[in-house]
Amino acid sequence: MLNLQSLDPATSMFAQFEEKAGPIVLANTFFVPEGRLESFLDLFRRQVAFMKAQPGFVSVRMHRGIAGSQLLMNVAVWESTEALATAFGSPEFQRLVAEASDDIVSYPHIFEQIDL
Numbered sequence: 667m668l669n670l671q672s673l674d675p676a677t678s679m680f681a682q683f684e685e686k687a688g689p690i691v692l693a694n695t696f697f698v699p700e701g702r703l704e705s706f707l708d709l710f711r712r713q714v715a716f717m718k719a720q721p722g723f724v725s726v727r728m729h730r731g732i733a734g735s736q737l738l739m740n741v742a743v744w745e746s747t748e749a750l751a752t753a754f755g756s757p758e759f760q761r762l763v764a765e766a767s768d769d770i771v772s773y774p775h776i777f778e779q780i781d782l
Contacts, residue, residue: 668766673775682776683754688746689724694774696738703738706770710740713762717742720756722749747776 672678673695698706710728717723724743731737744750753759 667764667768669768669771671771671773673773677775679774679776683747683751685747685776687776687778688744688749689778690744690747690750691777691779692740692742692744692750692774693777694740694742694772696740696773697771698736698738699769700736702767702770706738706766709762709765713759716759716762717753720749720753722746723753750776 670679673693696706707728714726717726722745724745726740726742729739729741731739742750
């Protein structure tokens with residue numbers, strides 16, 4: 667199973683699910699070991715297909731680190747923390763998450779926009 671870590675040690679993603687906010691952005695950085703990129707992306711595409719069908723989903727983009735980096739960053743927009751938490755906690759999505767190898771590390775964090 668995927669190795670889930672907090673990007674901010676003081677604030678877990680699960681604690682963020684308790685905060686009522688929206689719209690929100692889930693930024694999730696993944697460390698993917700060499701030779702595992704294609705299998706990870708195949709699984710991630712199935713996870714995205716599930717999430718796109720969930721209420722409150724807005725958009726998703728995946729980015730790859732440059733210069734030989736083994737990092738990927740997913741940026742997903744949701745209408746609310748409640749919608750994301752419901753989708754994330756669903757048994758079907760948890761089955762998909764369980765398919766990920768434990769050598770893949772995920773650092774998810776939820777953000778809201780600041781107007782400048």
